[in-house]
Structure formats: C-alpha cells, structure tokens
Amino acid sequence: MGTLIEEIFSQRAGRRVQSGEILLLNVDYIMSHDNTTPLAIKAFREIGKPILDKNKIVLHLDHAYPAPNVLAAENHRKILDFVKEQGLPYLFKQGVCHQVMIEEGFVTPGSIVIGADSHSNTYGAMGAFGTGLGSTEIGVAWITGKCWFKVPETIRVELHGQTQPGVYAKDVMIHIAGLLGMDGGTYRSVEFGGEYIENLPMHERIIFPNMSTEIGAKCGLIAADAVTMHYLENETPARGPFESIFPVSPHYERRLDIDVSNLPPQVACHPDVDNVKPLTEVEGLEVHEVYVGTCTNARYEDLEIVANILKGKRVNPLTRVIITPASARIYKKAMKNGLIEILMDAGCTVTGTGCGACIGRHGGILAPGERALTTMNRNFVGRMGSPLSEIYLASPATAAATALTGRITDPRSIMETTIKH
C-alpha cells in the first residue's frame, strides 16, 4: 500500500516504508558530468577509501564539451585521468547526460539512479527513482554505493483529456509549473498520471519528470506501463523482465486534476518558470535568439516538429536560430532522415550535442538586452549569459514558429493540417 515512491523505496528497502522515514538505500547507478565530477573526485580523494563498484559509476562530458576554454579543458583532463586511473567502464561524450542515460539503458522501472545534476529527476519517466544531488554525495556514493533519502510525501497530478493540435506536453508541463509554483513541489514526489499521460509517447512523457525539478520536487514519477516496456525493449539496450511497480491504495498529500483539452500553447516568461502565460498574451514580443536543445526538448520527435514547420521556409534573418540535438543517436537519425538538411536550409545553426547554451557556457550566449525563446526547462536571470537578457520557455513548435518571424508566434497560426501533431 503506497504511493509510487513508497512502493519503489519499499521494494528496495525490503520492507514496507512510509513517507517521513529516513532510509539508507543501495543505488543502481551514480551519474555525474564534467561540471560536477571534479568536486566528486575531490571528495572521493579526501575520504581516501576505494570505489565499491566501478560498474555503478557513469560519467559524461556534456556541460562544456568540446571545451570552450582552458579551464573547461582542465576539468575534462582531470576526469579523463581519473577514468584511466580507476579503470571506469562508463564514460560518454555523446550528448546530454540524461538523454544518454536513458538511451544506454541505465534507467529501468524501479531502479534508483542518483545524479550530480538537478535534472536527474528525468529518470522518473521510466518509473525509476531519479534525483539530483551535489558532487560530494556522488563521491560518497562511489565509495559506499548508498545514499540517504527521506521518503517524500506525494502530490498526484492527474491529467485528463487530449491536447489540441499545436499544443504539446511542454505546454502542459509549463501550465503545471504555473499552477504549483517554483517551490510547489519542494521535498515532494510529484506523480504524473491519468488518461493524458497513458496515451503519451515516451519522448513527451520525459518532459514531466524532467521539469518536476523546476517546482522543487525531489522526484517526478510516471508508473511504467506497456509504453515504457516497449520503449525500453526497442530503443535501449535494457532487457527485461522489468519490474512492474505502481501506486497501491496511495495516500496523496495533494491531488491536482487538470483537463488539458482546451489548453492553449503556454509560455514561461522571464524571469521565473512559474511566470506562466498563455502564448497569446505575449504574442509578437521580439526575440533575438531561438534555441531548441537540452534534456527537456531536443529529442528526434522535437526536431521533427521543428523541421516540419520550417521545411521550405527561411527563419528570420535577424534572429539566431540554434538547434542542439540532445544526443549523437538523435543527431544521426535526424541526419539520416533529412531533418538536419531541412533545418540548415531554413537558416538554422545546428551544433554538436551538449548542454553548453542552457547554462551559459558556450553555443548560444545572450548579450545584454537580448531575449531568447527556448525549449529549455529553466529561465533564471542570466542563465544563458548576460544578467540583462531574458529567457522565455516554450514548446519546440512555438520555437519553430517564432524562428520564422523573430517574434513570439503561435504555432497554430502557421501549422498546416498536414503537420503531424
């Protein structure tokens, strides 16, 4: 009997646990990237004990890769030397860590994956417990294989209906962030379910746990079902049988029922993720950069939406339009199927994979006074560069429509009936 997080933790603890309890649990994988691994190495060295199990450690170079400056290169050097020294088997340089973690099959239902990155909540889309931690705890987990967790209370978000054409999971999640607020889920597990989620393909489901971080949640969870199992079997090297864990007579601290049927496209406006407005209220606002990328919205299907809108057209010449596929696998598929050519012909700049622009490192930095519309999950002041720049968050379709005009544009106004919803 319990919420999804109580069920996952009970399974791991080998006994029935309830919200409020503090547990020391074994973790399956320990993720960190080039921004956070150096501090984990420092903690590891200071403690001075050996790694428990090398096969649990997964490292990525993605936050400032390829290195945009000498200090970033030094970070990479430090990590690569550590990988060699310790003989670590898992090092990836092929895209945004969370996407690669899922693609490479590290995330399966009921598993516990901790990451030195706040968006490690993303793994909840597979029915796994994923959560973000600081680097020191990652270094600790390398040694102990364990982490302490307080079993959180749960907010259930029940989504009803189907969205209209031109409206996507991103719009729904931005709407939820507006309703709950940026601390509305703090310390909580946010469970997403209902008819809308059940009918959603995996690439759109991922957005909900991913952005649960923006409302402060410890984790965002979607119970694994046939869609999850099919995705894992066909799109990742993970092989079943997978555990089937779902809420059983759960007690929720709070329940939100939302009908998405009439929801229009949404925009999270500068300077907070919960400063949410229907797109129509900010339509026409000038945009200097459009960025399609990140762990939130740069999967193959996102690029396909953008390419469908931009095909045979040209983006506004005074707007920088930057497309960063989330992973090498996505990039290759997009290339093979002609999407990259369509995007380039439309005047987009397609970059290598990674997180650089989203954290203001490289690959799309903003000048003072500039405004960006992006498919990211976070719009903190100064995140993409100048503290005098502004970030607006929206769906890939809204990003594509905006790219054409250089102003925030409703994708429904230019989407033809032939465009795949």
Next chain:
Amino acid sequence: MAKAWTFGENMNTDEIIPGRYNITIDPLELAKNVFCEVKPEYTKNVIAGDVIVGGQNFGCGSSREHAPIAIKGSQAKCVIAASFARIFFRNAINIGLPILECPEAAADISEGDDIEVNLSTGQIVNHTNGHHYQARPLPDFVLKIAEAGGIVNFLKAHDIQELLS
C-alpha cells in the same frame, strides 16, 4: 558584530553564483563572484562571521555545490532562511556550511542588522531590534554530519551505516 545580508524569495543557484564562474572548485575563487549580480557589494564588504538571510526556497535550481561552497568561501558564518530548496539543503550540510530554517527570523531581519547565532541550539538574537528567534532543529543524522564538519569528515572516521544507527 555579525552583519546580516538579506536576500529575497527563491534565491536560485545562478543568482548565488552564475554558471560561467563554476569552472573552478576553489572556495576562495568562487567566493569572489558570489551574489555578484544580485548584490555586487557583498564580496567587497562581507566580514568573516557575517550571516546570510534568505526567504522561501533558498538555493533552488541547479545541483551545483559551487553555490554553498562559494558562500562558505566568503567566510559567512551560516545561512538563515524561511525554507531551503532540497539539493541546496543537502549540499550545505554535506560541505559543512551551517544552515538554519527559521521563517520568523527570515521575515524580521533587515539588511545590516547585528545578528548573533548559536549554531548548536539554533537560537538567533537580533541585537538591532532586540528580537529573539528559534530555528527548527535539524534531524539527528543531519546533526551528525554537521558536527563532523561535513560528510567527507564524517566518512573519514565512520562507516556510512553509522549515519542512521
């Protein structure tokens, strides 16, 4: 005297230390840019032992440990806030930056107030207006980490299992 430096609600990790400065892990280097955009005068005028006071959801956003390390590097004694974002809370405890959750103090303390903090009892005294506040007690296992000066020091001397025993 220990001076209070006050910050608003939802102080995020990018505001504590912007991502572009996180290319170093040196506390003193990071401290040079802590709060550089929201309160540029902080780094110039902070004195060792001063106190940071924030509103709700202090430290929200990224998992970057650079944020509490930068604050600790600036020689601030502790952070008092109405509430903390979860990763910042863990990170601060783990690296040995004392934090106190006290909505009453967070609401009442003004910039520049003379603040005295007793970290072991959680008692806070505002010498400027004479008010006393009591912070919420930390759970036992968190106190164990805090008393060791952080999780690294704790693990040097103990097994992880001892955290909850």
